[in-house]
Amino acid sequence: MEWTRREVFGAVGIAVGTCMLSSCMRQETKTTQGKTGPDVAPWPYHELDPQTTAERAYLYHYEGHCMYGVFKSIIWQLAERYGEPYRSFPCGMMTYGAGGVASWGSLCGALNGAAAVIGLFASRKEQQASLVNQVFLWYEQTELPVHVPAQPKLDMEMPASVAHSVLCHPSVGAWSKASRYPVAGKEHMERCARLTADTARQTVIVLNEGLSVRVARPMLADEQVSQCNACHGRDSERRDALAGMTCGSCHSSLSDKHPDVSIKPRKPL
Amino acid sequence: MEWTRREVFGAVGIAVGTCMLSSCMRQETKTTQGKTGPDVAPWPYHELDPQTTAERAYLYHYEGHCMYGVFKSIIWQLAERYGEPYRSFPCGMMTYGAGGVASWGSLCGALNGAAAVIGLFASRKEQQASLVNQVFLWYEQTELPVHVPAQPKLDMEMPASVAHSVLCHPSVGAWSKASRYPVAGKEHMERCARLTADTARQTVIVLNEGLSVRVARPMLADEQVSQCNACHGRDSERRDALAGMTCGSCHSSLSDKHPDVSIKPRKPL
Numbered sequence: 334m335e336w337t338r339r340e341v342f343g344a345v346g347i348a349v350g351t352c353m354l355s356s357c358m359r360q361e362t363k364t365t366q367g368k369t370g371p372d373v374a375p376w377p378y379h380e381l382d383p384q385t386t387a388e389r390a391y392l393y394h395y396e397g398h399c400m401y402g403v404f405k406s407i408i409w410q411l412a413e414r415y416g417e418p419y420r421s422f423p424c425g426m427m428t429y430g431a432g433g434v435a436s437w438g439s440l441c442g443a444l445n446g447a448a449a450v451i452g453l454f455a456s457r458k459e460q461q462a463s464l465v466n467q468v469f470l471w472y473e474q475t476e477l478p479v480h481v482p483a484q485p486k487l488d489m490e491m492p493a494s495v496a497h498s499v500l501c502h503p504s505v506g507a508w509s510k511a512s513r514y515p516v517a518g519k520e521h522m523e524r525c526a527r528l529t530a531d532t533a534r535q536t537v538i539v540l541n542e543g544l545s546v547r548v549a550r551p552m553l554a555d556e557q558v559s560q561c562n563a564c565h566g567r568d569s570e571r572r573d574a575l576a577g578m579t580c581g582s583c584h585s586s587l588s589d590k591h592p593d594v595s596i597k598p599r600k601p602l
Numbered sequence: 603m604e605w606t607r608r609e610v611f612g613a614v615g616i617a618v619g620t621c622m623l624s625s626c627m628r629q630e631t632k633t634t635q636g637k638t639g640p641d642v643a644p645w646p647y648h649e650l651d652p653q654t655t656a657e658r659a660y661l662y663h664y665e666g667h668c669m670y671g672v673f674k675s676i677i678w679q680l681a682e683r684y685g686e687p688y689r690s691f692p693c694g695m696m697t698y699g700a701g702g703v704a705s706w707g708s709l710c711g712a713l714n715g716a717a718a719v720i721g722l723f724a725s726r727k728e729q730q731a732s733l734v735n736q737v738f739l740w741y742e743q744t745e746l747p748v749h750v751p752a753q754p755k756l757d758m759e760m761p762a763s764v765a766h767s768v769l770c771h772p773s774v775g776a777w778s779k780a781s782r783y784p785v786a787g788k789e790h791m792e793r794c795a796r797l798t799a800d801t802a803r804q805t806v807i808v809l810n811e812g813l814s815v816r817v818a819r820p821m822l823a824d825e826q827v828s829q830c831n832a833c834h835g836r837d838s839e840r841r842d843a844l845a846g847m848t849c850g851s852c853h854s855s856l857s858d859k860h861p862d863v864s865i866k867p868r869k870p871l
Contacts, residue, residue, distance in 0.1 A: 371666035397640035429721030438845030452698030515841030572784030576707030583852035
């Protein structure tokens with residue numbers, strides 16, 4: 334049996350067609366022959382513009398909230414520019430981080446999205462931790478939001494606040510106290526959209542520096558963290574606590590039984 | 603020009619070959635023609651065996667820690683059984699959740715992995731929240747770990763504790779206090795590996811019920827959550843707090859200025 338050129342190209346076309354959208358096969362699967370693990374090379378990062386990323390994250394927040402906003406603002410620019418493997422990432426899954434995961438108020442979704450992006454592009458544990466630290470410490474210590482969208486969904490004078498925490502619940506609480514706006518209202522949503530933009534911008538700044546130029550941006554944790562960890566942390570004698578979060582954000586007062594009352598963590602709000 | 607049958611099949615073979623590993627094209631990309639968002643259909647879930655999942659998660663924890671352990675234990679079974687799109691998911695990124703994200707002590711990585719899996723398989727916000735609630739409330743209220751591995755990496759009598767929190771820092775702290783083992787030691791690592799197994803098992807139980815059989819498993823938050831939210835939550839008059847976490851885990855004491863001292867949240871530990 335012989336086929337005409339048209340039939341051949343038709344057959345090839347069907348075969349290619351079924352695979353077309355993934356023709357630039359996902360790098361990870363290629364390089365590992367079906368293996369996936371922490372030992373696998375991370376996806377390649379390409380430098381992005383921080384301001385463009387912030388503007389996108391703001392808009393994506395109104396599509397799928399904070400974690401989704403930060404994550405998609407970065408991945409989707411790479412998808413548009415380079416196609417696969419970025420294009421096939423199921424970004425929709427990242428909606429789970431909204432409100433500190435399904436409104437539980439735990440880790441801020443914008444930071445969860447930032448850390449997920451960092452996890453995708455930086456494989457070594459030390460590098461991941463260094464990049465995460467730079468975004469998390471910035472978030473804890475900076476008066477936010479600062480982003481002013483090109484076309485605001487809600488045109489308002491936006492009050493800012495310092496979270497002193499990486500958790501959604503105290504972060505939103507601090508802003509609500511500073512702004513006197515209630516939680517779960519349209520002003521709160523606009524605040525989180527702008528905060529998502531700020532976090533996406535900061536993540537790209539850190540990735541551009543850390544993965545492209547290999548320059549670390551030094552940031553220090555609140556001094557009370559090292560003070561508490563001196564007795565409780567992994568390198569102390571007691572070794573009964575594991576945390577990098579600002580202690581006083583939750584431990585605003587300690588028992589009178591604490592051996593040294595002078596080093597009680599202060600409430601930072 | 604005409605091609606022989608062998609040449610045709612050869613050409614088709616090459617075309618298929620370049621795409622072979624992704625021949626079952628990623629459902630999301632297919633259905634949305636390159637779009638990705640919260641409106642996109644989630645990936646299909648297929649019922650898994652909870653005990654097999656737990657055993658895998660235990661082993662994967664020693665490969666990439668808690669978030670990675672839960673996430674990969676589920677995705678990788680589906681990858682082995684069904685291939686794409688599961689096989690191409692870059693599971694290595696999930697190492698970021700270790701120790702409450704890069705040892706920050708925020709959201710427990712096992713729960714972050716569980717919520718990420720739920721985000722991948724359940725798209726509707728209400729369904730995501732319902733499934734997350736069932737895993738998070740179980741984690742807050744259950745004495746863990748209970749999993750006994752078939753081949754323990756560290757053969758020991760494992761003390762259990764109730765976290766009363768979804769955060770890594772108080773969860774590890776409660777276990778360290780109950781067990782008298784220090785943090786960051788080999789016993790702590792073994793505890794978290796078994797906790798990862800427990801969380802993966804619970805996630806699969808919840809997914810099997812919620813996505814396969816459509817039966818909800820009712821669980822109630824600690825009563826102090828509704829008590830606090832009655833005055834502070836999104837439906838209250840003050841509307842100055844947003845959280846589902848057990849309040850007393852952080853707020854172990856409140857100011858004397860609190861209007862009703864009788865409803866101070868208690869420290870649950």
